[in-house]
Amino acid sequence: MSQEELLKVEGLSVTYYGPPDVEAVHHASFDIKRGEIFGLAGESGCGKTTLIAALTRLLPDNGAVTAGSIAFAGADWLHMTPPEVDAWRWQKISLVSQSAMNSLNPVISVGDQIVDAILAHRPNTPKREAWERAEALLRMVEVDPKHVHSFAHELSGGMRQRVMIAMALALEPDLVVMDEPTTALDVVVQAQIIHQVRSLQERLGFSVIFVTHDMSLLLSIADRMAIMYAGEIVELGSRERLNRHAAHPYTRGLIDSFPSVFEKKSRVGIPGAPPSMVTPPPGCRFHLRCPERLSVCDVAVPEERVLDSGGHRVRCHLYSVDALRQGSHD
Numbered sequence: 001m002s003q004e005e006l007l008k009v010e011g012l013s014v015t016y017y018g019p020p021d022v023e024a025v026h027h028a029s030f031d032i033k034r035g036e037i038f039g040l041a042g043e044s045g046c047g048k049t050t051l052i053a054a055l056t057r058l059l060p061d062n063g064a065v066t067a068g069s070i071a072f073a074g075a076d077w078l079h080m081t082p083p084e085v086d087a088w089r090w091q092k093i094s095l096v097s098q099s100a101m102n103s104l105n106p107v108i109s110v111g112d113q114i115v116d117a118i119l120a121h122r123p124n125t126p127k128r129e130a131w132e133r134a135e136a137l138l139r140m141v142e143v144d145p146k147h148v149h150s151f152a153h154e155l156s157g158g159m160r161q162r163v164m165i166a167m168a169l170a171l172e173p174d175l176v177v178m179d180e181p182t183t184a185l186d187v188v189v190q191a192q193i194i195h196q197v198r199s200l201q202e203r204l205g206f207s208v209i210f211v212t213h214d215m216s217l218l219l220s221i222a223d224r225m226a227i228m229y230a231g232e233i234v235e236l237g238s239r240e241r242l243n244r245h246a247a248h249p250y251t252r253g254l255i256d257s258f259p260s261v262f263e264k265k266s267r268v269g270i271p272g273a274p275p276s277m278v279t280p281p282p283g284c285r286f287h288l289r290c291p292e293r294l295s296v297c298d299v300a301v302p303e304e305r306v307l308d309s310g311g312h313r314v315r316c317h318l319y320s321v322d323a324l325r326q327g328s329h330d
């Protein structure tokens with residue numbers, strides 16, 4: 001593992017056991033650098049949530065990693081025991097989930113919840129110090145510290161999500177996983193929270209995995225990003241590369257599906273829907289929806305190609321010389 005890498009995922013596959021059995025993530029590989037915001041994008045049902053559940057060791061009982069490895073801060077994360085994982089949770093890795101209303105305990109004040117997390121992991125912390133820390137954390141995410149005694153239902157949606165971010169940062173983790181943290185919020189509050197995540201990350205130096213289906217949001221916040229389709233990472237690259245040179249037709253479709261913060265353009269959706277993961281299509285899994293499909297795409301699984309020295313890579317026959325020779329547009 002290089003010095004810069006915080007997390008390295010190699011060949012990760014995840015299956016939910018049924019019947020029917022469903023492989024929701026297939027052979028995913030990527031790394032997260034220290035201090036970067038790494039985006040993960042794709043439509044609902046493309047495997048983002050499953051990948052995040054595997055990364056946070058929160059797969060449900062019927063889900064299992066069937067192949068691959070995750071090295072986290074130099075440790076074999078997948079083979080750590082449950083007590084070891086519990087000890088690392090909050091301190092090394094924390095999660096901000098989609099719905100703060102569901103994640104916050106409705107009958108315990110937000111301050112008590114932050115203090116509980118601190119004391120559970122650092123039991124020698126004096127209680128008064130833990131409460132001061134809870135207030136400081138609220139201040140850090142620009143929530144009035146008087147709300148330390150408030151309950152979730154007394155806060156607005158934006159404030160609840162800020163409280164979740166404060167909780168996630170309570171024990172200064174190396175990696176914060178943010179699973180669609182702004183999806184339920186209006187665009188103004190969403191922009192404020194994105195700005196805040198970026199400035200906190202720059203100030204405190206933690207890494208972020210930011211999961212969303214909104215490419216324009218990702219292009220405004222992530223340093224690098226991976227695009228998932230039907231359980232596979234189909235493209236990975238820096239924000240600059242994907243913004244100007246998105247290579248996979250699915251990535252380009254996602255970018256065109258959202259209004260841009262950089263330019264005026266009309267929105268074009270991707271026709272159809274992601275395939276069932278019980279029986280994913282043969283060949284390229286995107287071929288039934290792809291506007292640039294070659295005949296080879298229906299039958300041959302595309303290899304991954306590296307497109308530049310910065311690690312921009314894509315899984316698409318358009319970048320395979322052999323396929324271009326054999327294939328023709330239908």
Ligand code: SF4
Pocket residue numbers: 248249250284285286287288290291292293294297302315316317318
């Ligand atoms: Fe489209 Fe073929 Fe590329 Fe798949 S491999 S994205 S079908 S061009």
